[in-house]
Amino acid sequence: MRHEGFRTDERGAALPLVPAVTLLVFLLIAAGALHAVNHRRHQFLDWEMLRAQYAAEAGIAVVQTRIREDPEWTGAMTMTWDGIRVRTVVEGRASDGIRLRSVGRTSVVKQTIRVELDPETLEVKRWER
Incomplete structure (x- = not known):
């Protein structure tokens, strides 16, 4: 049954739908x-943190060797490891251990490691990151 008084004209109904769908697609792509971009930036920062941490660990190993060669050595050592600046310092000596702090620094991150060495064997007793 057809009502003559209620005629619907659907011509042009798609016109407002096209910009809406275009806007939605644009927002999804953006x-x-x-x-x-954010994921790539976070991956880069994670990689730089690992590099700085490994460099700081290398600084600890170099100072362990230096103390093994000269048991009375106390001071600071600065080096470059794989392009990363590392500064390792003997923070203190006590009868129960030798405290070291090593900082690896890249252009964007800084990693600090603190260790306590056994005074006899120079093995790491405690490790803080």
């Missing part, structure tokens, strides 16, 4: 691109 969100995906932003996520990809």
Whole structure:
């Protein structure tokens, strides 16, 4: 049954739908691109943190060797390891241990490691990051 008084004209109904769908697609692409850029930045920072940590660990190993060669050595040592500046300092000596602090620094991150060495064997007794 057809009602003559209620005629619906659907011509042009798709016109407002096209910009809405276009805007939605644009927003989804922009969100995906932003996520990809942020993810890459976080990966870079994680990698730089690991590099700085390994460099600081290398500084600890160098100072352990130096103390093994000269048991009375107390001071600071600065070196470059794989392009990363490392500064390792003997913070203190006591009868129960030798405290070291090593800082690895890249252009964007800094990692600090503190260790306590056994005074006899120079093995790491305690490790803080």
